[in-house]
Amino acid sequence: MRIWAKFIGYARFKSPWLLHFDCGSCNGCDIEILACLTPVYDLERFGIVNVGNPLHADVLLVSGTVNPRNRIVLENLFNQMPAPKVVVAIGACGLSGGIFRGAYNVVGGIDRVIPVDVYVPGCPPRPEAIIDGVRLGLEKLRTGGVTLDSKDGPIGATKENHPCSRTN
Amino acid sequence: MRNALLALSGLLAAPLAGSLLIGLDRILTARLQSRIGPPVLQPIFDVVKLFGKERVVVNAWQAFSAYAYLAAVAVAVVLFFIRSDLLVIFLIQAVGTVFIVVGALASASPFSQVGGYRELLQSLACEPLLVLVIAGIYLETGSFAITAVDRWPQPLMVRLPLLFISLLFVMAVKLRKSPFDFAACRHAHQELVGGVLTDYSGPFLALIEVGHWFETVLMLGICSLFWADNWAAMLALAGAAYLTMVWLDNVTARMNWRLLFGYAWLLGLPLALINLFWLYRG
Amino acid sequence: MHFQRVKPVRTTEIIVAILILWPLAAAILCYLVRSDRLRNKLVPVTGVLLTTAALLLSIHIPFSFGLEPSAEKVIDVLILSIDILLLGVILFIGLRHRHRLIPILAILQLVLIGFNEFYPVPTPRVNPIVHCDALSLLLVLIVSIVGSVICVQALAYMKTHEAHLQLSASRQHRFFAVMLLFLAAMNGLVLADKLSYLYFFFEITTICSYLLIAHDATPAAITNALRALWINSFGGLALVAAVLWFARFHGINAFQQFKADDFRSAVWLLPLAFMCLAGFVKAAQFPFQSWLLGAMVAPTPVSALLHSSTMVKAGVYLVLRVAPFFQDTFLGLCVALFGAFAFLAAAALALGQRNGKRVLAYSTISNLGLMFACAGFGTPMALTAAVILLLFHAVTKALLFLCVGAIEQGIDSRDIEDMRGLYTRMPLTALITVAGVIFMIMPPFGLLVGKWMALEAAARNLAALLMLALGSALTVMYWARWAGTLMSDPLDGRFRPESQPVLTWGALGILSFGIVALSTAVPWLYGALLQAAAGDVPAYSVHNGAMENPTGIFSVFPLCLAAGFGFILALGAVRHARQARIVSPYMCGAQQPEPGVFTGPMNQPVKSEAGNYYFAFLFGEERLTGWINAGALLLLTLLIGGTLR
């Protein structure tokens, strides 16, 4: 059984399927994510496929400042994903709201809505950084310590699972 | 006893061969796109990972459909390995299709539903072709049993070349290859997201993926019957057919189902009929 | 299986009498004593009796018997006078409703019969008058068992039905009287060997169907009943013409006198073609399909009993009975093409239907077409296919009709679109319906065994093969669409039992179980009954539970085993999956907590909908029926004209 569990862990590491959601970003990050899948960076080397469907995905890549309308979408997508799952926030907007902090329709930061496992800074981060970010997330996936269980119901930005309070 | 051994080997070898084939397919596709591509074992990693995921269902009966689909294609492959009746194999693999559709329709997601209808339309377009292909084999060998093909002195290809082209149509559809991957697409960059597979998740998706391995092997198996002289020729023909599929996948845009009907019924069906007509006359 | 008449004749005579006369008596009793309590007992008792009798009959086949000449004469006269009476009734109905065709057709039949009586030709005395071989037995079993189940279920159905209609006075006595009378007539029809008796029972079924369709007495019911009456009268005319032709020109008045070698010239084949025509009419083949479709206005048990599982089988029986005689003739080829065409055309029309009962009706026509095609091919394999289809179609279609009846009473609609997500409202009925669909289109169930044989038998006929291949694909499409629709909707995984009368559950249970059991037992049934019903030459050898011949092999037992195993596995998976986390279906992330609802424009909740595809532009009735009728007429002309060569 332990061997099987180990094998599954290995397979998780070898076969992360992506879901990318643009949560109000300027396109820069989204295009860089897409660029990762194309020949020059070829994320499929790592078994990564962009599935575009939360029910199939293991890794949620989110870019963009969250706004009140799409934060619901983001929560929905996150809750639909089967555990174990990793959330990678991409770009300055996704990390904190970036340059748009202070605008009236900006919630600012993915981690105010769902727990984030990896932060990839940059505006936009270059594909190498995104690859690093995803691999860092996978490392977390293999060693545990990610959002393994989502059976506790919908996850909002509650104090307990807020990554800022959870880590450190 | 021999049959039992054959059946067992079919059950074990088919998914393995199917997964490796799809792994190779992904590498080759990547190379054609100037990429490196995933490791050969990638399909196996994918499936193992999916088995290890949380069970998330949209409708519990989808689980039924997934199992039924897998069972149907597995039985079809087993029947193929014990060299049973081609028509029975056809009917049983059609069961798999129906369960895929019922599973897709069981979800309230419009993407899954539309995918279900498209899957039905696909089978509507290509099942008559498959029946005609099988009938052609019967007319040539005098029996629907595959054993008759094994015993047949000359390759079927000699007398059934047009039917083989029709079979390639069916293969393109069944293997979900572009240009006919509009019901469910492996790349998912299409209007239907995952098509019929949209609302399957985790272990259930894994079952369907394994089923797809079986189906791939089955289709290539039927293909290989056209040159059943020796193992090398069978493998070569199946390999060539699969290469054709990969090539087609990479040089065509996705069609829609109207165009599929156009091609399958206005091109594939007449081709098959012309070939059958020869056989009746000859 | 060649027993000469060694069995005591007396037993078989009693059984035959029970099969025909008991339901007749019960019908009269039903009509006269208008008591619910009596009826509620009488109908099940009749059912049990008929079932027992039919089963008992199976150990005596084949047998035939005649009557004393004096007795036969009495019965002849009796039957002739009832014939004339019936035609008089039909004439009266036609005149009363100012129908143009019915009186003409009735008068034509009367003229023919009267002409025969006034200018009789000497014919050899007929003995036997009753002949029961495996084919007849098969029909008797279907009529007696499936028919009884439907009648018993109708007890429950009609109660709700009448409550729904809010009638002042119950008309159930009449309804059940006609239903039972119909069972008697059907048994008589398949057991009678003498052609004039056959015609007599044929007419009774026509009248019965008229009465039952018109039962609700709504304008639509009357119109459709009249349509059924005139079309079936046309069939009656064809039959009487054929019967009289045989009697007057060939001196033949019973099936037993047919000899295959005779049927080589037009004078022999033409009446045979007429007989086939009568069969086509009764089986509602194109272009006569409209009566069957119209008959759907009747209460659902009527549809189940008359119009799909039993009455239309009379037509198939008639053609199968004469099939050995047109084997290898042009007529046979035409029948095969005609049947294959009907199979394809009806499947196409069914695809364009969203009325569940009409889908069933077209599916019936389609399957009957397939049986005719098999009869036309005439090879042992094809005839085996025909009888297997006959058996399994009757049972499966009865099941589906009862399901649709239950659904209709549950949701007040026959529209397939309204059945979307029926599982959440009527889970068990929905599941049984889905099971019925699965029985229709999936191996290893009997119908598919039949279809497999039919396809293998058709492989030598390119045109028929093409039509069958296309038709099968269409068939799968419309059934799978329906099954998927029933199961669609987001579910919380809970099973809420629904309430249905115990009789309905019983009927549905018996039929479903029957199909599974019979399907598993196909190899055994084949040896015991079906092979004999299909003719003298065995088409398949059975070993290890597989049907096998040089053409192909269908391993029924192993496949049933696999199917059962797969079913249990999959059911376990469902139970297991119910424990899993239920999530919303994929809605592009816009879903709301309420199932199937997404956030649309202006933040308003929008119910996501998914409509079935019906391809009205291609498969709509308005679009296709004309062409199909024309094609069928063409084939019929070819069929009749071809005999004149």
Next chain:
Amino acid sequence: MLANELIIGLDSLLGEAARLKRDGYRFVTMTALRLNGTRTEILYHFDRELHFRHLRLTVTGDATVPSITPVYFGAFLAENEIQDLFGILFEGLVIDYRRTLFLETSIEPAPFCRFNVKRKAKSDSPAGEER
């Protein structure tokens, strides 16, 4: 004080728009800007052969502006946007998102407002897709 500018009033707006359309002008966009007090300026930008033409309309308070979407269908997004962000309502919008084009109703008041206008519900007029 843009070049090629015409100052118009509420009543001459639609006529002017229709005239521009007749003259073959393409609708470019609309700009709203909040002036001091309760006045709001709405600029309509048009273009013909790569030359601009602007209409300047000044409205006061929570006046309702006639929509030019019956003339220029393409203006529906711009007008809806101004409804959202400035709280000015348009009368006769062909597709009316009822102030939900960009913003959730939770964002109150309209972000470009320097004073509070009441979000008037336009519930009495049917929404765009019913027309």
Next chain:
Amino acid sequence: MKVQTKDALRLKPRSVIPFGPQHPVFPEPLQLKLTVEEEMITEAIPVFGYVHRGLEQLCAQRDFHQMVQVVERVCGICSVMHAMCYCQAIEEIMAVEVPRRAVYLRTIWAELHRLQSHLLWLGLFADSFGFESLFMQFWRIREKVLDINEATAGNRVIVSINVVGGVRRDLAAENVRWLLPILEQVETDIRRLESTVIDDVTIRKRTVGKGILNGDRARELGAVGPTLRGSGVAQDTRQTGYAVYAELDFQPVVETSGDCYARCRVRFYETLQSIDLIRQAVAGMPPGDIAVTVKGRPQGEAVARVEQPRGELFYYIKADGSKNLERVRIRAPSFANMPSLVTMLPGMWFSDVPVIVLSIDPCISCTER
């Protein structure tokens, strides 16, 4: 908006499909509420607001220099044009004379951006009809353009090169020498795909006759850019001669059939046109300063427009003499093309939705800002 096609047939139950906000064919969140009858679209209602950030209002919080960085991030694909247009408007208000070399550099980067944006679009468009290997090819070529960006401006996508009064970086001579052969390569690569994009049967099956918009209708709906030029209207904002376009030799690429195929052709040939323009600009680039120091604060109002890859980009700026601008109004081309999209969809097949939507190259972040 409800554009009904024919009478609804009795036998056509409708489906209501939420197409987006998260949908793999849209890189950005946009929702189309589609009503479909047997896969034919009868009604399409777009839903916006998933990318709205409200950055026009940020001018109250950032000074007019900082706003350059903000408007660059309206859209990550065409950031140069946004900054350029913004700077042009401010420069007009403040009457700043921008050095010639800076204007040339702006033009070069703008055309590089157009080139990468069109290549990106061609890839996405190929993906919209499931031609994955073509998608990969175009994106592979695009990487070379991005390399030029990265080497010359320091970043791949959002190059942050414009400032009010000029540009921030100069193009060194060795960079120019290095850039031209790469452009050569890019051009060869693109030309190699010409026969596929223009002639492939399967592509034509999916694009010809889809989403037809005739010239009059396009003008009436306010369409701009390739959407307009695909409908036979030869209008290109670059003809106004902003930056140095007045000195460069080019003709707008125009197609007449007005369908997705025409728009695809326009963009495809515009990539080659961009390469040509870059070459012209590089050849004609004068020596000199790359920026002037801007002193003082703007007061007044101005409009400016440039040709973005998707069409005409329009800025209206009003300044009241303070450090912060009073109003920045951005009308991106996708905003102007949305009405065309809404009218193009009904009557088309569901499988054509991605093709038609992508054919206007929608940039939702531009549309909603």
Next chain:
Amino acid sequence: MFSMTSTVLRNLVTRKSTRLYPQEVRSPFERVRGDLEREAANCTYCGVCAAKCPSQCIRVKKATATWIHDPTACVFCGTCVETCPEKCLHHTERPRPPFTAKDATITEGFKY
């Protein structure tokens, strides 16, 4: 017809265009705007960078000699680098690596 064939076949035989990123790292271009670094020794805490930053992601307190830069909000535009009077800010060639948790001192320093 299938004119893509020549392209895909050429791809099959020519060198793959994939950069094997984690194994082989391409040498960066000059003056690439990577991570932001400060040479604390030269910094006078004048606050020009904080004032000019369009993303407002730098906080400077002269009194306590603190200079906090929030990498989660920084858009790496280079404005601070150009405007720093002491030239003590510069971009590295490598982008800032991803991290799994926000730095508490930064989140404390920037309450937004």
